[in-house]
Amino acid sequence: MAEAYIYDAIRTARGRGNKKGALIGITPTQLATQCLTELREKHDLKTEMVEDVILGCVSQVMDQGANIAKTAAQQSGYGDHLCGVTLNRFCGSGLEAINQASAYVKSGFSQLLIAGGVESMSRVKMGSDGGAMMMDPAVAMPGHTIPQGISADLIATKYGYSRQDVDEFAYHSQMKAVAAEKAELFKSRIPVKDVNGITVLAHDENVRASTTVEALSGLQPSFAMMGEMGGFDAVAIDRYPELAEINHVHHAGNSSAIVDGAAIALVGNGEAGKALGLKPRAKVLAMAVYGTDPTIMLTGPTPASEKALKQAGMQASDIDLYEINEAFAVVPMLMRDNLNIPMDKINVNGGAIALGHPLGATGCILMGTLIDELERQDKKTGLVTLCIGGGMGIATIIERV
Secondary structure (H helix, E strand, O other), rough: OOOOEEEEEEEOOOEOOOOOOOOOOOOOOHHHHHHHHHHHHHHHHHHHHEEEEEEEEEOOOHHHHHOOOHHHHHHHHOOOOOOOEEEOOEEHHHHHHHHHHHHHHHOOOOOOOEEEEEEEEEOOOOOOOOHHHHHHHHHHOOOOOOOHHHHHHHHHHHHOHHHHHHHHHHHHHHHHHHHHOOOOOOEEOOEEEEEOOOEEOOOOOOOOOOOOOOHHOOOOOOOOHHHHHOHHHHHHHOOOOOOOOOOOOOOOOOEEEEEEEEEEEEEEEHHHHHHHOOOOOEEEEEEEEEEEEOOOOHHHHHHHHHHHHHOOOOOOOHOEEEEEEEEOHHHHHHHHHOOOOOOEEOOOOOOHHHOOOOOHHHHHHHHHHHHHHHHHOOOOOOEEEEEEEEOOOEEEEEEOO
């Protein structure tokens, strides 16, 4: 079986995903295409060798509809031969794209692919694609389906994480991101430009250097009213009757920021790298997905990571650095405690609480961040994992080359 190598990873700066965000005037096609253009120009890429573009995108409607991967491939200038496919594994989509590309390469069916994701949350609102999971009572009620924010609060309640705990985690995420920005550590990031080539955004717009634990403690819980008035707290307690009530601890400051962004990775076998004159930056060692209870929903990173570790013949302590998506503060906190991971190995340059979570792109963004940091610290192994809506987890283990 061939090895699957990651030759490079590129991502855009992330803009706030609302009408005041810097990237609202940039379409998701433009975000993805700018990544493709940068990759081509950076490596003088022989684009005829690239066989397919696999992009994750969660809300596949409007600007993001009609197979945005093929749309970006068509706009890229790589050539008419280039195919494109868009996938949706919710928040894990960007990492799923890398995993699928790696599987194609390892199987021998493909030699060189581009994988990643895109999400313009300012232009295509989260949930705008609808779907039976939340919208159809005949599906939602038997599954005890509740909104993700209430699932996060359910985790906090069940496992004993206080408001102080999650606010302190969020504060440190912001401070790590501030320090990383100051030290210019985000090597995989490229500026986003408008149609005239003028830079619109060169930094991650959501990072807040002024954040304090005291300021976070003053924010109102985001999901308390929804839980009470919408009846979702009752649904959660019906599924977990050992709990008397749901302790609502999450809010905008300790949950992932809604942002726009795109990312891609160049994945190929050894022969493709030699033909291109490129040295691989990382090798994919293992990849896994795992399903969990759809009510508590966000606990998937632990079993998915354990499955990948078993595949690789490794223990959690063998991993040098982790990127655990900060969908909500309790998600990485729970995995940290489940697998006894030191905090100095987790999200060392901040996470989605500070930097933002452009749904379909985040998994690929985390991969680029991890590879950059492994190189900077001269470390060997890394693991990327994300919780996923509906009760799933995804994980990928890499080794730096």
